Amino acid sequence: MNNIRLLIFDLDGTLVDSRFDLADAVNYALERLGKPKLTYEELPPLLGSGLSYLLQKATLEEDSAILRHARRLFDEYYSQHHADKTRCYPGVKETLAALPHLKKAVYSNKAQDFTEAIIRELGLAPYFDKVMGAQPDKYPLKPDPAGIRIILEALGIPPEIALMVGDSTHDMEAGQAAGLRTCAVTYGYRPAEVLREAEPDYMIEGFPELLKLPF
Secondary structure, three states, X not given: OOOOOEEEXXXXXXXXXXXXXXXXXXXXXXXXXXXXXXXXXXXXXXOOOOHHHHHHXXXXXXXXXXXXXXXXXXXXXXXXXXXXXOEEOOXXXXXXXOOOOXXXXXXXXXXXXXXXXXXXXXXXHHHOOEEEEEOOOOOOOOOOOHHHHHHHHHHOOOHHHEEEEEOOHHHHHHHHXXXXXXXXXXXXXXXXXXXXXXXXXXXXXXXXXXXXXXX
């Protein structure tokens, strides 16, 4: 690990706890569609695979027109409330600040505009060399490794000296497919036993534990 030069972080469930704002936006759409709302506890298992998957599971719909309408409703609400209740996990800023010698990037399955907005509004932008969210017209979502490869090329870092840090099996699978080492965080939206099945190189229970790894 002492040759690691780049850390790539997932956003939701890794850097920030965003489930409350996401749930509020989903429930805004569900209410206007005349569908039952979700509780905050029901949302986390639906996260990590992108907004289309989230809305399909939340609405229990297959109709593309209804799902497009749900997406418009979600965006209408979330564009104004994406950082109302979203907060960094404990120790995130302090830990990032303690690693100035490493390049750092964000790679999320959240839409690019929302990813950039949350990073900016929570004061995280100064810590990152590149911030990438979902841009499905340019590259597929995780677990596909295409986005990670774009980050590696943009920052001039080979995969063998990069580490993917995330809270989902999609993060682990994408990192492994791109040739990176991987670190699963167990405080996010997936239980440790699920993450362990993805065979990450490292597992941490709190963000500051990154500092215990031998960078």
